[in-house]
Amino acid sequence: MSKEIFSAGVVIFHQEDDERLYLVLRYPQGHWDFVKGKLEPGESTKQAALRELKEETGLETKIIPGFETFFSYDFTTQRGESAHKVVTMFVGSSDTMEVQLSDEHIDYAWLPFEQAKSRLTFNNAKLALERAQEFLD
Secondary structure (H helix, E strand, O other): OOEEEEEEEEEEEEEEOOEEEEEEEEOOOOOEEOEEEEOOOOOOHHHHHHHHHHHHHOOOOOEOOOOOEEEEEEEEOOOOOEEEEEEEEEEEEOOOOOOOOOOOOOEEEEEEHHHHHHHOOOHHHHHHHHHHHHHHO
16 A cells, blocks of 8 residues: 655746746755645645745745646655655746755756756656646746
């Protein structure tokens, strides 16, 4: 029996004239991904996504209604337990590019779609980005 973990995050973008830039974060393990984290007790996926965004980057956003995408994967926890994680991703815009990184990350970048997609490490993050881009277009 694997442990179920629920997580939520946000694909955050900044519109610079006619260019849309996406925020990607580098984790200490070396991979690049979006803001996301586990739901706390009693928290909705949207509340968790907004809280994680604020905690990890200092940014605030309003979730853009009408977009929600999901992915899930299996992994082994640090304690050797098998776990199944379900991630809900939203999309939101930021009117500032001033990021205050938490100690959960070692770097960040605001990148246009193609560069952001190639920088992201995991296919599920790339797919979330593609879906967000399609939705925003």
